[in-house]
Every structure is written in C-alpha cells, then in structure tokens.
Amino acid sequence: MTTVERQVRRVGNETHSRSFGKVSRTDFVRYAGAGGDFNPMHHDDDFARAAGYPTVFGHGLLTAGLLSSFVADWLGLLHLRRLKVRYVDQVWPGSELVATGRVREFLEVAGEARLVADLTVADRAGSEERIVLRGEVEALRKVGVDGG
Amino acid sequence: MAHEEAVGRESVPFEFRVETGKVREFARAVHATNTLHHEEEAALAAGYGGVVAPPTFSVSSQQWVPSGTEDGLGIELDLSRVLAGGAEWEYSRPITAGERLQVTTRIADVQHKTGRLGGMRVVVRETHFVDEHGETPLIARSTVIELDHAPAAGAGHDHG
Numbered sequence: 045m046t047t048v049e050r051q052v053r054r055v056g057n058e059t060h061s062r063s064f065g066k067v068s069r070t071d072f073v074r075y076a077g078a079g080g081d082f083n084p085m086h087h088d089d090d091f092a093r094a095a096g097y098p099t100v101f102g103h104g105l106l107t108a109g110l111l112s113s114f115v116a117d118w119l120g121l122l123h124l125r126r127l128k129v130r131y132v133d134q135v136w137p138g139s140e141l142v143a144t145g146r147v148r149e150f151l152e153v154a155g156e157a158r159l160v161a162d163l164t165v166a167d168r169a170g171s172e173e174r175i176v177l178r179g180e181v182e183a184l185r186k187v188g189v190d191g192g
Numbered sequence: 193m194a195h196e197e198a199v200g201r202e203s204v205p206f207e208f209r210v211e212t213g214k215v216r217e218f219a220r221a222v223h224a225t226n227t228l229h230h231e232e233e234a235a236l237a238a239g240y241g242g243v244v245a246p247p248t249f250s251v252s253s254q255q256w257v258p259s260g261t262e263d264g265l266g267i268e269l270d271l272s273r274v275l276a277g278g279a280e281w282e283y284s285r286p287i288t289a290g291e292r293l294q295v296t297t298r299i300a301d302v303q304h305k306t307g308r309l310g311g312m313r314v315v316v317r318e319t320h321f322v323d324e325h326g327e328t329p330l331i332a333r334s335t336v337i338e339l340d341h342a343p344a345a346g347a348g349h350d351h352g
Contacts, residue, residue, distance in 0.1 A: 064223055071221075074220070074221045075221045075222070077217070077221075078214075078217045078218040078220070078221035078222075078252065079218065079221070079251050079252050079255075080251075080252050080254060080255025080256075081251070081254075081255075083271050083274070084271065085271060085272070085274075091272070094272065095272035095273070095342045095343065096342050096343030097343065103276070104275075104276030104277075104278075104279070105248060105251050105276065105279065106221070106222065108248055108279055109218075109221065109222030109224075109246065109248045110222050110223055112222065112224075112246060112247035112248045113219075113222050113223050113224040113225070113246065115247070116224065116226065116246070116247055117225075117226065121226055121228060121244065121246075121247070121286065122244075122286055124247055124281075124283050125282070125283055125284075126280070126281065126282050126283065127247055127248075127280065127281045127283075128278070128279070128280040128281075129278050129279050129280070130277065130278040131275070131276050131277060131278055
C-alpha cells in the first residue's frame with residue numbers, strides 16, 4: 045500500500061498556477077463578442093457609474109473562462125468532469141489575474157479514478173492580493189499530476 | 193418579489209450549432225491555447241469531428257436563443273442591479289465543431305437572501321445540451337444575483 049500512502053501525502057502539497065497578466069477593457073469587449081454577453085456593465089462606463097461602480101468591470105464568465113484554460117492545460121482538456129465557480133469580487137480594468145489550483149482529494153466515481161482540486165483567481169495589481177473567484181474542479185486523474 | 197413561482201419553468205428547446213470560427217474566437221478570448229481549439233487538422237488527427245470547444249464555451253449558446261422563446265422564463269432582471277453569482281459545468285465528453293445540440297433551459301431555483309450587499313434575489317438556471325443521439329454531454333448551471341438596491345442607491349448617491 046505504499047502507493048496509497050504516497051498519494052495521500054502528496055494531496056494538497058503542490059500548487060499550480062498561471063498568470064494572465066493585466067486585463068483591459070479590450071479583453072472585456074473581446075469576451076463580450078465571443079460569449080455574446082453585451083450587458084453594458086462590462087463596456088459602458090456611464091452605465092457602470094450610474095449603477096454605482098467606479099468603472100466597467102469584467103464578466104464573471106471571462107474570469108471563469110481564463111480559469112478553465114489554466115485548468116484544462118493543467119489537468120487535461122479531455123479529462124474535465126465538473127467545473128464550479130463562485131464570483132467573489134470584481135475584476136477591474138488593470139487587474140492582474142493569476143489562477144491557482146491545488147489538488148484536494150482523490151476519489152473513484154463511476155469506475156473512474158478522479159481528483160478534486162480547489163481553485164482561485166486572484167488580482168495581484170494592488171499591494172495586497174485580492175481573491176476574485178473561488179471554485180473547484182473534478183477531473184480524471186492524469187498520470188503525473190500530483191503523484192497520480 | 194422573488195418570483196419563486198418561476199421555478200420549474202422550461203424554455204422552448206433551440207438548436208445550437210457549434211461552429212469552428214466561433215470556437216476559435218471564444219478560445220482566443222479566454223486565452224485557451226490548446227491546438228485542439230484552433231486547428232481542425234489537429235482535432236481530426238486526435239479523433240474528434242472538429243475543433244474542440246473550451247470548457248466554458250457553452251455559454252455562447254445563449255446568444256442564439258430565438259427572440260421571444262425564453263425571455264428570462266418570466267424573470268425580468270434590471271441589469272444595473274445584476275451581478276453574476278457563479279456557474280457550474282458537468283461534462284461527460286467534450287463538445288466539438290459540427291455538432292448540433294438541442295438546448296433547453298429551466299429555472300432551477302429562485303430565492304430571496306440577505307448578504308453583504310443587502311437583500312438580493314438569487315436565480316439559478318440549468319441548461320441541458322442534448323446531442324443527435326439523445327445523449328447529454330453537458331449540463332450547465334448559472335447563478336445570477338439581482339440586488340434589491342444598486343450600490344449607488346445604497347450610498348444615497350443621486351444619479352438621476
């Protein structure tokens with residue numbers, strides 16, 4: 045049972061991340077077109093200010109999409125089984141986004157060896173890191189991922 | 193008004209054609225660089241029928257909802273008070289360009305809650321994507337929050 049011990053010990057020890065750099069209004073507009081979400085909150089500063097915000101802010105689904113690109117590269121595009129996200133704060137023009145994942149547990153579902161990982165997206169533009177999204181992903185275990 | 197009576201309402205199904213150019217455009221917008229999203233030959237060589245959609249691509253289907261068929265399923269939202277709450281995707285296989293999926297959305301939950309930003313209505317929509325064989329490769333859920341008062345109103349700000 046050496047294998048099991050090794051797996052258990054390694055779960056949660058390793059974090060993986062990807063930096064997406066600064067996001068701009070152009071990124072918001074490109075996502076609006078690609079995703080088909082033209083809520084003016086994401087491209088019209090007058091509309092956003094009238095609603096009480098300092099500027100436009102990014103679509104939650106843009107942040108989720110960036111996160112999913114990182115997760116797919118890390119765990120395997122074809123291995124994803126479930127992805128869940130919760131938006132906890134706004135992404136502003138100039139936010140510097142970093143997606144991070146950490147394997148939480150291994151499990152077996154429907155005869156498949158899977159893993160569950162905790163996910164965050166943070167904005168590192170300010171003096172203190174600010175979490176903008178929390179999530180989790182369930183995926184098939186790929187050889188080489190955190191002792192799998 | 194929380195509109196709890198809307199729970200269970202279901203949209204008329206519509207067809208979502210997964211198109212190569214749209215997959216590439218979406219992949220670019222979310223910085224998805226895997227060649228399977230961008231190069232048809234790579235996708236075909238890997239055994240897929242076309243370029244592979246990124247994990248959250250399904251959201252783009254909502255722009256093809258035929259006008260008048262869904263209309264928020266009886267839930268009108270004021271965009272100046274709306275925030276995205278979250279989303280979830282369950283996959284049984286990847287979706288690829290060339291597919292024609294039947295899309296149906298139902299209101300899974302409506303609740304009124306009180307949180308950090310005051311009172312809010314929380315609406316959960318669940319969307320099923322059914323392929324030509326009657327299988328469901330993807331189920332997507334989205335949570336939308338409508339604040340009782342826009343942030344400006346809460347601050348006593350007069351914005352006309």
